Amino acid sequence: MEITIHPPAARELLAPLLGSLPAAAIASEPPNALLPLLSPILRQRVQLLSASSNEPWLSLLCYDQSKTSKLEVAVKNEALEPHPVSGEVEVDWDYDVDIRYRRVDQETLQALVSLRELGFNVKLVWCVGDEVGGGAGWRIGEVGVPDGTEGPWGEKNIADAEDASKTRAAETHHVTNGNSGLAAQEDDNDDDYWAQYDNTPSRTPAQNSPAPPTLANGSRAQPDEDAYYAQYAEVQPAMDNHDPDEARQNGNIESSLGRDEITAELQQNLSSPPDVTPGALAWSPSDERETTPYTNGISETLLHPRPASSTGSSGSDTVAKLEKRAAANALRDQNEHGIKQHISTSMKSLYRLARVSGIDRAEFERLVTTELDCLSLMDEDD
Numbered sequence: 008m009e010i011t012i013h014p015p016a017a018r019e020l021l022a023p024l025l026g027s028l029p030a031a032a033i034a035s036e037p038p039n040a041l042l043p044l045l046s047p048i049l050r051q052r053v054q055l056l057s058a059s060s061n062e063p064w065l066s067l068l069c070y071d072q073s074k075t076s077k078l079e080v081a082v083k084n085e086a087l088e089p090h091p092v093s094g095e096v097e098v099d100w101d102y103d104v105d106i107r108y109r110r111v112d113q114e115t116l117q118a119l120v121s122l123r124e125l126g127f128n129v130k131l132v133w134c135v136g137d138e139v140g141g142g143a144g145w146r147i148g149e150v151g152v153p154d155g156t157e158g159p160w161g162e163k164n165i166a167d168a169e170d171a172s173k174t175r176a177a178e179t180h181h182v183t184n185g186n187s188g189l190a191a192q193e194d195d196n197d198d199d200y201w202a203q204y205d206n207t208p209s210r211t212p213a214q215n216s217p218a219p220p221t222l223a224n225g226s227r228a229q230p231d232e233d234a235y236y237a238q239y240a241e242v243q244p245a246m247d248n249h250d251p252d253e254a255r256q257n258g259n260i261e262s263s264l265g266r267d268e269i270t271a272e273l274q275q276n277l278s279s280p281p282d283v284t285p286g287a288l289a290w291s292p293s294d295e296r297e298t299t300p301y302t303n304g305i306s307e308t309l310l311h312p313r314p315a316s317s318t319g320s321s322g323s324d325t326v327a328k329l330e331k332r333a334a335a336n337a338l339r340d341q342n343e344h345g346i347k348q349h350i351s352t353s354m355k356s357l358y359r360l361a362r363v364s365g366i367d368r369a370e371f372e373r374l375v376t377t378e379l380d381c382l383s384l385m386d387e388d389d
Contacts, residue, residue, distance in 0.1 A: 012165055015106065016145075017120055018100045024044065025087060026089055026096060029082055031064055034064065042054070044147055045140075045146060045147050046132045047140075048364040049068070049146075056377075081125075084126065096125075104121070105121040107121075115133075116168070117130060118131040119131075119160050127152060128150075131146065133146075
């Protein structure tokens with residue numbers, strides 16, 4: 008159900024505020040009766056910051072610190088003295104008050120109330136679901152002083168403010184669609200560029216390729232299948248430095264063991280084993296030198312495998328420990344990066360929320376600094 012938004016009742020909202028301003032310049036806490044009239048963000052700001060410091064809460068009504076001194080001077084105006092009979096500040100609410108409206112976004116509607124005779128600008132915010140303030144309605148969002156540099160602000164009524172907001176949204180949508188069209192055109196150009204590679208005919212750089220010949224129209228001839236695949240047996244691999252044709256020209260016999268002198272010697276020994284006399288293989292207790300078989304005229308010593316040394320085992324343990332430590336460091340760095348990214352995202356979200364509510368950068372930094380100072384107290388407790 009859509010809620011109808013009516014113009015604010017300026018007297019009901021601002022009369023209690025004007026009566027509290029003179030005391031706000033010296034008191035450290037606002038009156039409880041004024042808190043329901045403030046917006047939830049300004050109410051929380053005044054309650055928390057006034058409780059943590061003994062400074063007058065008047066400065067907390069203005070987010071622009073450069074205008075705080077002017078606000079302190081404005082509250083000393085004698086016109087803020089309450090009437091002896093009614094107890095309220097005398098204001099002609101029909102002629103001395105000017106109200107203009109502005110729709111910031113889909114959820115934020117503001118109104119600026121100008122009190123020309125008193126020299127105050129009060130920004131109101133339409134709030135929904137404010138249980139402290141009694142439900143949906145207008146609340147005080149900020150109190151300031153005009154300095155003559157303000158440009159035109161908002162529209163004369165709520166309907167015009169809604170229409171202006173829709174116009175701005177349509178213009179933004181048009182600009183966004185225009186940029187999207189340019190991006191789509193660039194994507195199409197990229198697709199055309201990469202599509203050129205699909206249209207490039209396939210060719211092999213080898214002159215003696217075993218591939219079957221092609222016809223003029225690009226179709227391949229159909230030779231015998233066995234003969235076609237048999238051609239690959241004669242293809243020289245690019246990474247093989249042994250050329251069979253060159254070996255035939257040099258008179259070398261191809262062998263899987265290679266063409267070096269060791270291979271030739273082994274082949275010779277295998278083809279003509281050495282002459283060994285029966286007495287050479289006989290074992291004699293008096294001569295231990297003949298216990299080793301005689302092979303190729305060389306006495307070979309039987310080598311036994313040695314167990315792995317303790318040094319090798321220690322080296323393996325060291326490598327395992329280093330790998331485990333590297334994995335732990337990588338996990339710690341990943342967790343630390345995720346935490347830092349979460350903190351950064353949270354700070355950006357808080358800053359956007361502060362900007363929407365009217366808090367400037369200086370005040371936001373002051374709030375963050377105050378919270379950081381409070382963290383030092385938590386460190387002392389730990």
